[in-house]
Amino acid sequence: MKWLDNWIVPWQLSRLGILGMNARNSCYIQRYNPRSKYPLVDDKLKTKKLALKSGLKVPPLYHVITAQHQIPKIHAALAHYDEFVMKPARGSGGNGILVICGRKDDHYVKVNDTTLSPQQLENYLSNVLSGLHSLGGQPDQIIVEHRIQTHPIFEDYSFRGVPDIRVLVFLGYPVMAMLRLSTSSSNGKANLHQGAIGLGLNLATGVPINAVQRGTLITKHPDTGHTFEKIRLPDWDNLLKLASGAYEVTGLGYLGVDMVLDKDEGPLILEMNARPGLSIQVANNAGLLPRLRAVEALAEKEAPVAERVKFSQHKFGQK
Ligand SMILES: Nc1ncnc2c1ncn2[C@@H]1O[C@H](COP(=O)(O)OP(=O)(O)O)[C@@H](O)[C@H]1O
Ligand SMILES: [Mg+2]
Structure with missing residues (x-):
């Protein structure tokens, strides 16, 4: 039964409160993302202009x-x-x-x-x-x-591409995050379905929890051979604040914010997604449902960005 150690099997996922495709679409995307706001994120030029106008940092x-x-x-x-x-x-x-x-x-x-x-x-x-x-x-x-200049912390972990950080933001609260690293099999792109690595991130610290490639747990980068435990994302609190602020700017309640870390400019928003994928849960070995429900259950959801980030780090991060 050795193979079980390296695979995340479906019954483990359901126990973790994994959000499935149907529930994501009907309970979250349809309910919290007004259709009229989609063009703001489906067109990168509109996103960029909106971000520049609102003071969100972009390349x-x-x-x-x-x-x-x-x-x-x-x-x-x-x-x-x-x-x-x-x-x-x-x-x-x-x-x-x-x-x-x-x-x-x-x-x-x-x-x-x-x-x-x-x-x-x-x-x-x-x-x-x-x-x-x-x-x-x-x-x-x-x-x-501007061409993003890969931050030195990723030197041992990227293959011909800029790593990006996906933060899932629900009603302005960061609920889950992952780092995506390109590999030779993903052709320098950070897309998981093309073979990039997804690393779940501890929301409290920006330190990896777990790494997966094509659904399998891994412990080191397949091209560079480096293990992941040295990674700790710098400027983590600011990165989460930047992502959370995208809620007010777009009006989208269930939002995937993709960020990059530029050597000189720090955290920048690369793009946003109104239909973010579900594999962030596999990378984190955790389900979204309990976290989404915790935010929905808040009596007073409207809080300044810094408070929302603090709440999420405390509630969803690991000590
Ligand atoms: N400004 C940039 N500098 C360097 N690489 C970039 C830049 N913009 C995009 N890329 C690369 O292209 C990939 C996809 O870019 P993105 O803007 O997310 O578009 P898409 O919607 O096609 O995913 C990024 O993950 C990154 O590897
Ligand atoms: Mg992208």
């Missing part, structure tokens, strides 16, 4: 491309930047994201060391604008933003 915005005729002018517009990231405003799952990390003559250098000629970059931009990567193939817009 600095360099440029926006909204029409085909603007494409040839992009080289001059970005002449001052050696590094940047281009992404479809309505993209998802990491599709269509171009990370440029330098220049060689008039070519742009990608993270895998291959280069793009000015014409190739223009073709890429033209395809994105036509909706190649957008939800439903609708015409899209392109965001050009």
